[in-house]
Amino acid sequence: MADTTASANAPGKKSNVSIGKMLLEGRAFFALIAIIAIFSFLSDNYFSLNNFLIMSNHVAIFGLLAIGMLLVILNGGIDLSVGSVLGLSGVFAGWLMQGVELESMGVILYPPVWAVVILTLTLGAFVGLINGILISRFNVPAFVATLGSLYVARGAALLMTNGLTYNNLGGKAELGNTGFDWLGFNRIANVPVGVIILAIVAVLTGLVLTRTAFGRWLYSSGGNERAAELSGVPTARVKITVYVLSGICASIAGLVLSSQLTSAGPTAGTTYELTAIAAVVIGGAALTGGRGGILGTMLGAFVIGFLSDGLVIIGVSSYWQTVFTGAVIVLAVLLNSIQYGGAKRR
Amino acid sequence: MQAPIHNEAPHAKPESQVVLAARDVTKSFGAVRALKGVNFDVHRGQVTTLFGENGAGKSTLMKILSGVQKPSTGTIILDGEPVELDSTTDAQERGICIIHQELSLAPNMTVRDNIFMGREIRGKFGVDFAEEERQTRKLLEELEEDIDPLAKVEDLRLGQQQIVEIARALSVDARILIMDEPTSALSASEVEVLFKVIHDLKARGVSIVYISHHLEEALTITDHAVVLRDGNMTAYAPRSEIDLEWIVFNMVGENFDLGSPPQGYEFGAPALSIENLCVPSHTGVGLAVDHMDLEVKAGEIVCIYGLMGAGRTELMECAAGRLKNTEGSVKLHGHDISGLSIADRINAGLVLVPEDRQRDGLVQTMTVGKNLSLSSIGNFTKGLFTNHKAEDQIIEESIRDVTVKTDGPHAAIGSLSGGNQQKVVIGKMLVTDPTVIMLDEPSRGIDIGAKAEVFKLLAERAKQGLAVVYTTSEVTECLSIAHRIIVMRRGQISAEFSHDTTKEAIMAASGESLVA
Numbered sequence: 001m002a003d004t005t006a007s008a009n010a011p012g013k014k015s016n017v018s019i020g021k022m023l024l025e026g027r028a029f030f031a032l033i034a035i036i037a038i039f040s041f042l043s044d045n046y047f048s049l050n051n052f053l054i055m056s057n058h059v060a061i062f063g064l065l066a067i068g069m070l071l072v073i074l075n076g077g078i079d080l081s082v083g084s085v086l087g088l089s090g091v092f093a094g095w096l097m098q099g100v101e102l103e104s105m106g107v108i109l110y111p112p113v114w115a116v117v118i119l120t121l122t123l124g125a126f127v128g129l130i131n132g133i134l135i136s137r138f139n140v141p142a143f144v145a146t147l148g149s150l151y152v153a154r155g156a157a158l159l160m161t162n163g164l165t166y167n168n169l170g171g172k173a174e175l176g177n178t179g180f181d182w183l184g185f186n187r188i189a190n191v192p193v194g195v196i197i198l199a200i201v202a203v204l205t206g207l208v209l210t211r212t213a214f215g216r217w218l219y220s221s222g223g224n225e226r227a228a229e230l231s232g233v234p235t236a237r238v239k240i241t242v243y244v245l246s247g248i249c250a251s252i253a254g255l256v257l258s259s260q261l262t263s264a265g266p267t268a269g270t271t272y273e274l275t276a277i278a279a280v281v282i283g284g285a286a287l288t289g290g291r292g293g294i295l296g297t298m299l300g301a302f303v304i305g306f307l308s309d310g311l312v313i314i315g316v317s318s319y320w321q322t323v324f325t326g327a328v329i330v331l332a333v334l335l336n337s338i339q340y341g342g343a344k345r346r
Numbered sequence: 347m348q349a350p351i352h353n354e355a356p357h358a359k360p361e362s363q364v365v366l367a368a369r370d371v372t373k374s375f376g377a378v379r380a381l382k383g384v385n386f387d388v389h390r391g392q393v394t395t396l397f398g399e400n401g402a403g404k405s406t407l408m409k410i411l412s413g414v415q416k417p418s419t420g421t422i423i424l425d426g427e428p429v430e431l432d433s434t435t436d437a438q439e440r441g442i443c444i445i446h447q448e449l450s451l452a453p454n455m456t457v458r459d460n461i462f463m464g465r466e467i468r469g470k471f472g473v474d475f476a477e478e479e480r481q482t483r484k485l486l487e488e489l490e491e492d493i494d495p496l497a498k499v500e501d502l503r504l505g506q507q508q509i510v511e512i513a514r515a516l517s518v519d520a521r522i523l524i525m526d527e528p529t530s531a532l533s534a535s536e537v538e539v540l541f542k543v544i545h546d547l548k549a550r551g552v553s554i555v556y557i558s559h560h561l562e563e564a565l566t567i568t569d570h571a572v573v574l575r576d577g578n579m580t581a582y583a584p585r586s587e588i589d590l591e592w593i594v595f596n597m598v599g600e601n602f603d604l605g606s607p608p609q610g611y612e613f614g615a616p617a618l619s620i621e622n623l624c625v626p627s628h629t630g631v632g633l634a635v636d637h638m639d640l641e642v643k644a645g646e647i648v649c650i651y652g653l654m655g656a657g658r659t660e661l662m663e664c665a666a667g668r669l670k671n672t673e674g675s676v677k678l679h680g681h682d683i684s685g686l687s688i689a690d691r692i693n694a695g696l697v698l699v700p701e702d703r704q705r706d707g708l709v710q711t712m713t714v715g716k717n718l719s720l721s722s723i724g725n726f727t728k729g730l731f732t733n734h735k736a737e738d739q740i741i742e743e744s745i746r747d748v749t750v751k752t753d754g755p756h757a758a759i760g761s762l763s764g765g766n767q768q769k770v771v772i773g774k775m776l777v778t779d780p781t782v783i784m785l786d787e788p789s790r791g792i793d794i795g796a797k798a799e800v801f802k803l804l805a806e807r808a809k810q811g812l813a814v815v816y817t818t819s820e821v822t823e824c825l826s827i828a829h830r831i832i833v834m835r836r837g838q839i840s841a842e843f844s845h846d847t848t849k850e851a852i853m854a855a856s857g858e859s860l861v862a
Contacts, residue, residue, distance in 0.1 A: 211731040213723040220720050223711035230668065230698060230706050231721040231774060232689035290711035 027335055028283050028299035031328070035303060039310035046313055053192055057260070059305035060194035061086075061253050063298060065276035066283075067205050068249030070297045071242040073280050074209075076222045076289025077135065077142035079243060082250040082276055084153035085127050086269035089254030091157040093120045094166030094264030097180060110175040113182075121251045127153055128247025132240030146243075150273070157266035165265040169258060184259030194256045201252065206294040218242065223290030278325070279304055282332040303328065364426075365390045365553050366411065366442070366522050371420035373406050380406040382577040383420070387570075388522060388553050393544065395556045395564045397593050398574035399820055404557050407574070408526050411555065412444035413437030441521030445511050445528055453500035458482045460499055461514045485513045488546075490539050508532055512540065516547075523547065524555040529563060541567055559819070561593055573597055604798055604826035607647060607845050608805045614644030615679070617813035618665070618696065618782045622674035625657070625664045625837075634660035636837035637674070640815075644781065647804065647814040649828035651821065653856055657837035658817040659701055662784045666698035667691045678782065692721060695781035699771050699788060701817075707771035708759050715741040715755030717770050722777045740777060748773035748803060765796025772800065776807070783807070785816040789823055801827045821849040 040047035065082045072079040096116045099108040111119070127149055134145040171177035186193050209215040220228040221235040229235045253272075258264040283300030285292025304325060311321045366388040373381040381403045388394045396404045409415040411422065413431035421428045424440060431437045434444070451460045458478050467474045467481075482495035491509045499507055508528060515523055529537045544554060544567055558564040571588050573581040573596040581596040618641070625635035634657045642648050652658050663669045665676050667688040675682050678696050686694065700706035708717055718741050719726070726736035741755045748769040752762055759767065768788065775783060785804070789797045804814050805827045818824060824831045831843040833855040841855035 207731070213727045213732060216716065216720070216723050216732070219712060220709045220716075223709035224705075226706045227700075227709050228720070229688060230666065230700055232692040232778075233720070234687070234689055286711075290709065 028296055028303055028332075031282075031303050032299055032306065035306050035310060039306070039314065042314045043310075046310060051313075053190070053195065055306055055309045056195045056198075056302075057192040058309060059301050060192075060198040061257050061260075062272065062275050062279055062305060063198045063301040064201060064249050064253035064256065065272055066279035066297050066301045067201055067294070068246030069273070069276040070280045070283070070285060070292060070294065071205070071218065072142070072246050073277070073285050073287060074218050074222045074289060074292055075239055075242045076225070077239070077242070078146065078277070078287070079128075079131065079246045080143065080146040080273050081127060081131060081149035081153055082246060082253075083269040083272035083274075084150045084157070085124050085247055085250035086254040086257065086272060087266055088127070088153040088157040088160075089120045089124055089251040090258035090264035090268050091160050091166065091266050092123050093117075093180070093255055093258055094169055095160055096120070097169050097171060097177060098166060099175075110171075110177045112177050113171065113179045116177070116180065117255060120255055121248050124247040124249075124251025124254070125244050126247070128244040128250075129240065131247070132243035135243065136236045136239040154266070154270075161264075161266045163266060165263050167263045169262050169264065181259055181262055183256050184261070194260065197252065197256060201249065202294055202298055209294055214238070214241070219290055221289075275304060275325075278329045278332075281329060281336065284332075284336060286336060300332070363389050365424070366555075367423040368407070368411070369421045369423060371407070371410060371417045371422070373403075373410060373415065374418045380577055381410075381417070384572075384574070384577075384579045386572045386579065386582050388555055389570065390553050391548050391551045392569035393548065393554045393556050393567055394570040394572060395558065395568035396572050396574060397561065397564070397597055399597055402574040402597070403577040404574055405526060408444060408524050408555070408557065411437075412442055412524050414444070438518055438520075441519070442524065443515040443518055443520030443522070444524040444526065445508075445515050446526050449507055449511055451499045451507060451511060451514075454498065456496050456498055457486075457493055457502075457510050457513075458495040460510060461485065461495075461517050463514075465518075481517065482513070485517055488516070489513055489543055509536065509539075512543070516543075520552065522553045522555065524557075526557045527559065528556075529558060529560060537563065561590055565590060565593075598822055604823060605801045605805055607827055607829045608809045611645060611809060613646045614811055616641050617644045617646075617679060618642045618815070619677040619680070620661070620665060620674070621677070623661070623664065623671050623676065624673035625660045625669055625671050627660070633657075633672075633837050635664065635671075638834075638838060640832065640839070642782065642813045642815055644811045644813050645808050646830065647808050647816075647828050648830045648832060649824045649826075650815065650817040650832045650834055651819070651824045651852055651856060652817070652834035653819065656834040656856070658834055659786055660837075661834070662698055662786050662815070662817065663700075665784060666696065668698075692775075692778055692780070695779070697721070697775040697778060697780040697783050699768075699775055699783065699785040701786035701790065703764070703767055703771055703790075708767060710760055712759065713755060714745075714750065714752050714757050714759055714762065714770060717759050718744045718750075718755070718774050718777065721774050725777070744773045744777050748776065749799060763792075763796075765792035765799075768792050768796065768800065769803075772803070780812065782813040782815070785814070787818060788816050789818060789820065797823070821852050824852055825849065 036047070045051060065086065068082060069079055093116050096111050096119060099110045101108045131146050131149055134140040135142050169180045171180055183193050183197070188196055209218065217228065217233045217238045220231070221233055221238050225235050254269065257268060279300035280292065280297050281287065281300070282303055283292065283296030283298070285296060307324060307328065308321045311324060364387040368384050368386055371381055371384045372379070384403070384407060386394070396407065398404045406415070410417050413434045413436050416430070422431060423429070429440065431440070431442070452463065458475070461482050462478045467477050469477065479495045486493050486495065489509055489512065491506065493502065493506055493509065499510060502510065512528065528540060532540060547554060556564060556568060568585055570584050571582070571593060572579060573593060575597060620638060620640040623635055623638045624633050627634040636657070638661065650658050660669060664671050667686060671684070675684055677683065678694055683691055683694060683696065709720065719737050722740060723732065726733045726740060738755065745752065745755065750762070750766050750769045750773065752766060759770065762770065772785070772788065788800055792800070804816070808814050825845065825847070829845055831845065831847065831852060832839055833841040833843070833852055835856055843852060
């Protein structure tokens with residue numbers, strides 16, 4: 001193992017940014033700059049603060065999913081259920097906003113928005129908990145366990161609405177449950193709330209990854225679970241926690257999306273899990289676990305979001321968007337394996 | 347060719363007799379120099395044995411000869427012509443075949459499929475399974491092994507699996523057969539079968555390169571001996587000129603001092619008490635640790651010696667909380683710690699340095715520093731967040747304490763040599779301030795200088811009251827810092843010695859020299 005590029009994985013050590021790390025995370029950064037430069041050249045409407053904020057609001061959805069996905073991938077797992085959990089969360093929130101009828105008592109409860117948010121996040125956490133327990137306690141492969149919850153959550157969402165969409169999530173003032181659209185429409189200091197939420201979650205995750213014991217446990221159990229366990233890391237607990245956190249992130253994304261749309265459809269978020277994985281991978285994380293960081297993942301989410309929105313703005317067919325996104329993903333993974341390939345000789 | 351020509355010096359032989367030769371072969375892995383210039387010849391129809399301790403470079407040399415790895419410098423000469431072996435397939439086509447120490451069989455497939463893996467016999471309709479089966483049966487008959495060609499490999503005993511591996515090598519008509527520790531998993535009768543086969547092969551003109559830890563066993567079969575030490579070839583001679591002592595002398599060198607038991611203090615109270623412990627074997631049949639008792643006092647150093655499969659690893663992994671025991675108890679300072687998790691046991695002061703550094707000891711994706719601090723994150727976490735300053739201090743102290751040679755805490759763990767990696771694993775555990783440390787084969791794959799440093803470090807800690815238990819499969823390491831030597835055999839203690847015993851007594855108790 002002659003090269004020492006493996007020192008790239010000193011995530012968040014701001015005091016000593018190694019060249020390897022700059023290359024790793026710089027890659028996605030340069031791609032983003034290139035995308036912005038190219039589309040600004042092709043379209044006059046692209047390069048404006050307002051457009052960036054609108055695009056960022058779109059990125060927020062993928063970005064939130066990608067943060068949860070990053071945690072899972074750092075652990076060496078995968079969470080395919082996030083798209084479905086996003087959809088289920090939106091529908092669940094919509095269902096709560098329409099009023100919950102308690103037949104035995106003959107009343108209809110209209111929970112306030114804060115309660116809707118908490119209950120929805122709890123639902124996301126619950127799905128994550130089931131994923132985590134299946135994977136950690138019963139040794140179901142992560143791919144299969146979360147594939148199962150992908151179907152179950154989507155099916156549950158369809159059952160709840162009978163395939164229809166909840167509209168009118170605005171609430172009524174006399175019922176005291178207004179304010180749901182605040183998440184998707186309002187702006188604080190001209191910045192959309194969705195973007196602010198993404199920023200908060202990203203900063204919190206960054207802190208957790210670089211400054212807490214849990215973060216270190218996560219990197220070590222993703223890098224070598226046996227060694228981590230023998231070093232006293234509670235690897236089972238770490239594993240369950242990352243799936244719970246991923247579920248919560250998906251629920252947040254579901255709330256933001258349904259608020260942006262002021263409606264909750266049971267098919268929302270279909271295939272978003274793949275976009276989230278793509279963002280994490282473009283951001284330089286290794287699917288084998290242990291390598292990656294929040295900055296890279298955010299850049300990866302922005303690369304995908306700014307690329308597809310840019311293609312829309314210059315009027316390229318949405319079919320081409322799919323082709324471009326795919327090409328970017330493959331290119332990113334190719335670069336990842338070139339980078340990490342040197343460290344794996346044996 | 348008739349085989350036993352023991353009495354000629356290798357350089358006196360006509361050149362045509364040498365089928366394979368290594369000239370000034372070196373090999374480096376990053377900072378680690380596994381081979382430092384090796385020269386030797388392999389003679390047609392004879393057995394050449396490589397002797398050397400763990401980490402001496404035997405396996406690396408074998409991988410080079412069989413095309414798995416390429417030498418950094420130097421040449422391999424086959425039939426008088428320099429060759430470059432690009433791959434194992436390339437080597438196989440030239441008639442060089444290797445049987446690895448770790449079995450490389452597909453357990454989910456049948457014996458027949460394994461033997462013809464990658465070179466299936468084509469029939470009119472796909473693979474000619476009947477012909478494959480016939481040839482497999484013939485091969486196994488030659489080996490005098492009653493194995494069904496259609497049995498799945500995973501259903502065979504380990505010894506039988508080894509025989510299948512040998513059969514596979516024979517099936518490609520190898521001219522030069524490299525056997526890396528072929529007998530390590532075989533029973534005595536299976537070893538006899540193998541040696542008979544080796545004699546037959548020699549008579550057919552097949553040359554054999556043989557590696558074994560069982561020195562006496564290897565001496566009964568070999569025609570030439572090559573001894574390696576720390577990547578250097580220290581000796582090369584025909585069988586007639588050598589004996590066991592000669593080999594040991596050349597393997598170990600001028601009695602390199604691995605230290606002596608620290609003296610001048612009293613042991614404390616019993617730190618680790620293992621009582622009537624039973625651990626099931628990982629195959630599910632029988633017990634790996636069979637009703638065993640062991641007590642280690644504070645400040646005492648105990649060495650556990652035994653052959654592969656004697657149950658040393660299982661004993662330690664059970665005490666550390668990785669494996670569950672079916673009977674008996676593990677007590678730490680008089681408190682029963684059954685039911686505690688690995689993390690709880692580390693907090694209570696009982697730590698394990700695992701046998702396999704790469705697999706169980708290190709997180710390759712993290713830096714030297716983060717590996718060192720992994721077990722003691724709690725020590726530098728205040729409230730919710732870790733304190734980088736406190737962590738850096740712990741790491742720097744630890745690097746100095748266990749004398750890790752590194753570019754700094756941010757260097758990649760893979761950039762360190764084996765010995766320094768081992769010190770990181772030990773250092774990681776010492777940072778937690780343990781009262782009992784168990785080390786499973788702490789000297790595996792590290793050079794003799796690093797070994798001495800590791801033992802010195804442990805001796806110093808023992809003086810301060812640390813209870814130390816380490817295992818080894820090198821007799822010389824038993825007679826170093828240990829106050830007491832326990833020999834394990836089939837999950838039980840077969841003998842116990844004080845530090846003034848002899849190598850021969852220890853080896854006899856382990857069952858090592860009983861192999862015919």
